[in-house]
Amino acid sequence: MGFEDTALQSRILTLMTLSFHIIYATVGVGVPLMIMIAQWVGIRKKDEHYILLARRWARGFVITVAVGVVTGTAIGLQLSLLWPNFMQMAGNVIALPLFMEVFAFFFEAIFLGIYLYTWDRFEDQRKHFLLLIPVAVGAAASSVFITIVNSFMNAPQGFEVLNGELVNISPLLAMFSPAVPTKVAHVLATAFMTSAFVLASIAAYRLMRGSNHIYHKKALFLTMKLGLVFSIATAIIGDFSGKYLAEYQPEKLAAAEWHFETEAEADLILFGVLDGEEAKYAIRIPYALSILAHGVPNAEVIGLNEFPEDEIPPLWIHYLFDTMVTLGMWLAFFSFVYVVGAWRGWSIITKTWFRWLTVMTGPLAMLAIQAGWWFTEVGRQPWILRGYMKTSEGATTSGNVDLMIVLFAGLYLILGIGTVVVLSRMYKRNPVEDELAQRESNKGGEEQ
Amino acid sequence: MTLEIIGISVLWLFLFLYVIVASIDFGAGFFNAYSAFSDKQHVLTGVVQRYLSPVWEVTNVFFVFFFVGIIGFFPQTAFYYGTTLLVPASIALILLAIRGSYYAFATYGAKINHRGYIYMYGLSGLLLPAALSPVLAISEGGFIRLEGGQPSLDYWALFMSPLMWSIVVLSIAAVLYISAVFLTWYAAKAGDAKATTLLRKYALIWAGPTIVTATGIIFELRGHNPEHYANLLDLWWMFALSFLLFLGTVYLVWKRRNYGMAFILLVGQFFTAFFAYGASHYPYLLYPHLTIYDSFTNESMAIALIIAFIAGLGLLLPSLYLLFRLFLFDKDYVKGKSDYHA
Numbered sequence: 005m006g007f008e009d010t011a012l013q014s015r016i017l018t019l020m021t022l023s024f025h026i027i028y029a030t031v032g033v034g035v036p037l038m039i040m041i042a043q044w045v046g047i048r049k050k051d052e053h054y055i056l057l058a059r060r061w062a063r064g065f066v067i068t069v070a071v072g073v074v075t076g077t078a079i080g081l082q083l084s085l086l087w088p089n090f091m092q093m094a095g096n097v098i099a100l101p102l103f104m105e106v107f108a109f110f111f112e113a114i115f116l117g118i119y120l121y122t123w124d125r126f127e128d129q130r131k132h133f134l135l136l137i138p139v140a141v142g143a144a145a146s147s148v149f150i151t152i153v154n155s156f157m158n159a160p161q162g163f164e165v166l167n168g169e170l171v172n173i174s175p176l177l178a179m180f181s182p183a184v185p186t187k188v189a190h191v192l193a194t195a196f197m198t199s200a201f202v203l204a205s206i207a208a209y210r211l212m213r214g215s216n217h218i219y220h221k222k223a224l225f226l227t228m229k230l231g232l233v234f235s236i237a238t239a240i241i242g243d244f245s246g247k248y249l250a251e252y253q254p255e256k257l258a259a260a261e262w263h264f265e266t267e268a269e270a271d272l273i274l275f276g277v278l279d280g281e282e283a284k285y286a287i288r289i290p291y292a293l294s295i296l297a298h299g300v301p302n303a304e305v306i307g308l309n310e311f312p313e314d315e316i317p318p319l320w321i322h323y324l325f326d327t328m329v330t331l332g333m334w335l336a337f338f339s340f341v342y343v344v345g346a347w348r349g350w351s352i353i354t355k356t357w358f359r360w361l362t363v364m365t366g367p368l369a370m371l372a373i374q375a376g377w378w379f380t381e382v383g384r385q386p387w388i389l390r391g392y393m394k395t396s397e398g399a400t401t402s403g404n405v406d407l408m409i410v411l412f413a414g415l416y417l418i419l420g421i422g423t424v425v426v427l428s429r430m431y432k433r434n435p436v437e438d439e440l441a442q443r444e445s446n447k448g449g450e451e452q
Numbered sequence: 453m454t455l456e457i458i459g460i461s462v463l464w465l466f467l468f469l470y471v472i473v474a475s476i477d478f479g480a481g482f483f484n485a486y487s488a489f490s491d492k493q494h495v496l497t498g499v500v501q502r503y504l505s506p507v508w509e510v511t512n513v514f515f516v517f518f519f520v521g522i523i524g525f526f527p528q529t530a531f532y533y534g535t536t537l538l539v540p541a542s543i544a545l546i547l548l549a550i551r552g553s554y555y556a557f558a559t560y561g562a563k564i565n566h567r568g569y570i571y572m573y574g575l576s577g578l579l580l581p582a583a584l585s586p587v588l589a590i591s592e593g594g595f596i597r598l599e600g601g602q603p604s605l606d607y608w609a610l611f612m613s614p615l616m617w618s619i620v621v622l623s624i625a626a627v628l629y630i631s632a633v634f635l636t637w638y639a640a641k642a643g644d645a646k647a648t649t650l651l652r653k654y655a656l657i658w659a660g661p662t663i664v665t666a667t668g669i670i671f672e673l674r675g676h677n678p679e680h681y682a683n684l685l686d687l688w689w690m691f692a693l694s695f696l697l698f699l700g701t702v703y704l705v706w707k708r709r710n711y712g713m714a715f716i717l718l719v720g721q722f723f724t725a726f727f728a729y730g731a732s733h734y735p736y737l738l739y740p741h742l743t744i745y746d747s748f749t750n751e752s753m754a755i756a757l758i759i760a761f762i763a764g765l766g767l768l769l770p771s772l773y774l775l776f777r778l779f780l781f782d783k784d785y786v787k788g789k790s791d792y793h794a
Contacts, residue, residue, distance in 0.1 A: 070556030073509050074549045080516055084523055085541055088534030095527025096749050100756050103524045106517045107764035113509040114771045118778060138771070175756040401602040402538045411542060415549055426557045 011399035014086040017409045021079045022381075023374060024416045028072030030373050033147045033192070034199025035065045036140035042226065043136065047129050053219045054226075056439065059123060061203065064427055066120055071419050073113075078412070086405065090388050090398030093170070097163045098156045100175040105149035112142025144192060151191045155183035158380070159252050160389050182252050186245040193241055194376065197234035198369040201335060203227045205366030210436075212359045219436050224362070228342045231365065235336035242332065243296065250297035253390065254306035256383040259317040260325040261293055262286075266307040270294045275326055278319060317383045324379035331372035335365060455754040456735075456744045459525035462761060463518055464730045470514035471726065472630060472719060477511050478577035479631020480504055481551065483654060485574020488567060499639050499647050507779065508555050510772075512548070524757050528747035532738055536596055536605040537587065544583040550576040581623035589616035592677045593739025603741075615672045622665040626722075629658035633701060633718050637711035652705055659702050663695070666725065677739060683732035690728035697721035 039058045046054030084091045115138040126132045156162075162178025163170050204227035210220045249257035257263070262273050264281045270293035276286025291301035298305070308316055338361060345353040352358055384390060388398040484500045523530050554573040558566075590596065595610045596603050610616050632655035639647035670691075674681040684691075697720045704714035735743040748754070 067556045070509070070552055073512055074552035074556075077512060077516055077548060077552075078545050081519060081541055081545060084519065084530045084534035085538045088530045091523055091530035091534060092527045095523045095530055096753060099520075099524030099527070099749065099753060100760060102520050103757055104760055104764070106513060106520050107760070107768065110510070110513045110517070110764075110768055111771060113513055114768070114775050117507060117509065118775060121779070170750070173750045173752055175753050400535050400538060402535050402604065404539050408538065408542045411546060415546055419549065419553060422553060422557050 010401065010403070010405050011396040013405035013409060014399040015395065017405060017412060018079075018082060018086055019378075019381075020409065020412060020416065021075065021082055022377065024420070025072070025075035025079050026373060026377055027370060028068050028075055029147065030195045030198050030370070031065070031068045031202065032072045033143045033195040034197075035061060035068070035203070036136065036143050037196055038199055038203055038227065038230065039065065040133070040136050040140050041230065042223075043129075043133050045226070047133060051222075052440070052443065053222050055129070056436065056443070057219070057223050057226075060431070060436065060439075062120060063430065066116070067423065067426060067430075069116060071423055074419065075416070076109075085402075086400050087388065087398045088400050090393060093393060093398075094153075094156075094389065096170050097160075097173055097175065097178045098153055101149040101152040101156075101179050105146050105153075108142050108145035108149060110142075112139050112146065115139045115142065147191055147195065148188050151188045152179050152181075152184055154380075155181050155187045157387075157389055158187075158384055159183040160392055165392070183248060186241060186248045189241045190238065190245055190376075193234050193237040194369075194373060197231055197238050197335070198366075198373055200227045200231035200234060201339075201369040202366035204231055205363050208359050208362035208365075212356070212363065215435075215437070217437060219440065225343075225346050228339050228346070228362075231335065231369075232339035232343050235332065235339060238332055239336055242329070246296040247298065250305060253384075255308065255311045255315065256317055256321075256380075257297060258306060258308045258311075259319055260321050260379065260383060262319060262322055263293060263305060263307045265309050266304060268294065268302050268304040270297070270303075270305040272296060273322075274330075278322075315386060317385050321379050321383045324375045324382065327375035328372050328379055331368050331375070335369055335372070338362075338365065455751065455758070456748050458758060459748070459754060460730075460734075460737075460744050462758075463521045463525060464727070466514055466521065467518045468723060468726050470511070470518060471626075472722065473507075473511045473514060475581075475627040475630035476634045477504055477508055477551075477631075478580055479627045479629075480635060481554075481577035482574045482628065483631065483635070483651070485571050485577075487650075488570045488574075496635075496647055496650070499635060499642060499644060502642075503635075503638055503779065504555075507775065508551070510775065512552070515548075521757075525749055525754065526737060526742075526744065526747040527749055528742060529737060532596065532603050532742055533587070533590075535603050536590070539605075540583055540586060544580060547576045547580045547583060551580075577627070578624055581627050582620045585619050585623035586610060586616050589613060589619050591733070591736070591738050592673070592680060593736075593741075594676065596738065596741065598741070613676075615669070615676045618665055618669045618672055622662065622669060625658055625661040625665055629655065629662040630718065630722070632658055633705060633711075633715050636705065637715045640711050648711075652708065655705050656702070659698075659705075663698055680732060680736075680739070683734075684729070687728045687732055690724050690731075694721045694724040694728065697724065 039061050042054045042061065043058035045051070046056075046058060115135055119132070119135040119139055122132060122135065156178055159181040160178070161181050162174045162176070164172045204224055207220045207224035207227060210217075211224065246257065249260075261270075262276075262278060262281075262283050263270060269291055272289040272292030273283050274287040274289065276283040278284075293305055294301050294303040297303060342353055342362065344350075353362075386394050386396070388395040480496075480500045480503070484496050487496045550572055554569060558569055558573070589610065590605070592615065595606050595613070597606055598604075632651050636648055636651040636655050639651055670681070670684055673684065697717045700717040701714045701721065704710050704717070735745060737744055737747060749757075
């Protein structure tokens with residue numbers, strides 16, 4: 005072990021690439037739907053503000069997509085470069101959704117190009133709106149296919165191993181593993197939720213920085229409503245995910261919950277520190293783990309004692325799990341307060357401290373995404389393909405992985421900084437007030 | 453026709469399409485940087501940005517399609533090529549990132565047109581073929597050793613190999629040649645006489661090196677891989693046809709006639725040469741370790757992939773047609789008369 009261990013190095017590089025990519029991927033899946041909704045509302049209400057909202061989001065979106073293409077290509081290739089032994093095996097069973105993902109992205113990329121370069125080209129706005137549907141469908145489908153591959157890693161099926169050979173392979177059965185429904189739903193709902201909150205953060209930030217334009221208020225109210233809807237959806241799906249884990253990956257749930265002994269009427273442990281097998285300073289919610297796992301308070305929940313020691317995930321995933329759940333709950337609660345406040349005209353929601361909390365929703369949602377993916381990936385350890393292949397067996401034997409870590413760290417740093425600089429510069433140079441005024445005067449010109 | 457042949461033909465076709473569209477993209481970036489360097493920027497920038505910006509993501513997908521597809525149809529390639537190509541493929545990824553970020557940051561975004569960035573973008577267009585094409589040399593065998601059952605790449609042997617360097621030179625020359633011929637046509641369509649003249653000159657300059665290095669590689673193979681060389685000679689008529697098509701392109705460009713037909717002949721030239729090369733490589737994916745038969749996936753996966761491929765094409769071809777109609781064949785857009793960017 006140590007840093008010379010290429011398996012560990014490969015894990016670090018993969019972790020880095022995925023953690024960076026998931027930011028762009030989440031935005032890439034969620035924002036097209038937000039643009040669609042804004043443009044649709046604009047067309048229906050004949051409200052220029054919402055149309056412009058869609059347009060300005062689209063401009064920023066294309067930048068994140070371009071960076072996402074770069075990081076997505078990186079992870080696509082790194083799968084084979086860093087995990088050749090795994091890909092050789094997985095290629096036989098789960099190549100189909102990977103292949104389909106390329107088509108879905110292909111489809112999205114084509115229509116995104118068309119959508120972006122055809123603003124105002126059509127007399128009828130609805131025609132332009134139609135071009136957005138394949139973008140949103142393609143984006144969502146990409147994430148569905150990739151999540152299907154990840155589901156397979158967690159709950160492999162659709163093949164048998166006979167004397168070290170893969171036999172009876174069924175690509176479709178492998179695609180529809182038991183992990184698929186909850187995982188796919190969770191990924192989609194959280195992508196929509198996070199994108200809504202990221203856009204809400206931007207609107208709230210503009211409102212804090214002096215601009216009191218109704219445009220930002222409309223943007224904020226719309227995105228907070230969407231954030232609320234999708235955070236509630238996320239919470240409900242999260243509950244089903246718990247039941248999935250209890251059934252198919254009980255060791256992951258048990259490690260996340262520091263649930264050492266199989267028992268009924270199990271408590272849910274929140275936070276705390278581990279002392280041996282004792283959770284100290286933790287909040288214990290009676291029966292909650294049994295309810296999360298099986299829906300009834302007296303259900304038996306499998307504990308870590310049922311697994312060999314070398315097949316138990318690291319126990320620190322408890323904190324990742326808690327981070328994800330706490331942030332999710334907070335975002336649902338906060339957006340609920342905001343939406344009710346906006347309806348009822350509470351003055352609290354325009355207070356500076358409240359605005360700051362609103363600005364924080366986007367970053368917090370993104371943090372929850374990171375915690376969630378780290379949880380599910382670290383929680384699958386020591387397996388790369390649960391029950392069949394350990395992560396260390398899947399890794400490359402090639403040297404120089406450490407050098408590549410440095411190289412890609414530099415790349416991601418530059419891309420990250422570049423994204424922030426370019427996006428903020430783009431919007432600062434062309435504030436919405438100017439653009440609205442300009443569109444107004446253009447219109448005046450046409451009438452004459 | 454066996455499933456193996458269908459699989460490799462589909463992948464080879466997509467690799468061919470990538471070679472063509474990526475060459476246009478890489479070369480255009482280089483010409484753009486070169487003209488910025490020699491202060492002729494205004495001549496090319498418009499042409500380059502109008503054509504490249506909407507389609508580069510599509511270009512990139514051809515590449516992704518190839519490497520995802522080859523793992524799907526021939527999973528064992530992950531073991532041989534995945535293990536050994538870590539460093540060159542990572543370098544290629546970094547270079548692709550430079551190009552992608554240029555589109556993201558300089559053309560879509562805040563229009564950072566810093567010269568350094570334009571040069572980096574242009575240079576990456578030359579370095580990328582140099583980073584990717586050695587894989588073709590590696591596939592000829594002699595550079596991958598098996599140590600304790602694990603493949604590893606002999607960098608020194610590769611670095612000292614004249615075959616590898618010839619392939620690199622060919623890939624760069626071909627990128628510039630393909631790109632110049634295409635852009636000559638595009639500029640002519642756009643009615644930009646200045647850009648047409650300049651690009652036509654580039655096309656004629658790079659025609660010679662392309663054909664000379666391509667011929668050179670065939671002879672170098674005689675020493676490096678006699679078996680492959682013999683197979684190549686069996687297909688001499690395809691290379692002869694390719695050469696005739698090459699002459700046709702040069703003739704049309706020289707006479708300033710029908711640039712569209714010149715580009716179609718060029719695609720034909722590369723198509724015949726690329727498939728003749730591919731066919732003579734059969735059945736090896738990697739001499740002498742890997743053939744398309746012993747690396748092939750199971751039958752049910754192969755059939756599933758082919759069905760997915762056909763369904764995918766049904767979706768993609770009309771979409772691609774729409775894309776090209778809007779950005780390649782729409783006169784107003786090509787001429788820069790209409791700008792509807794968000």
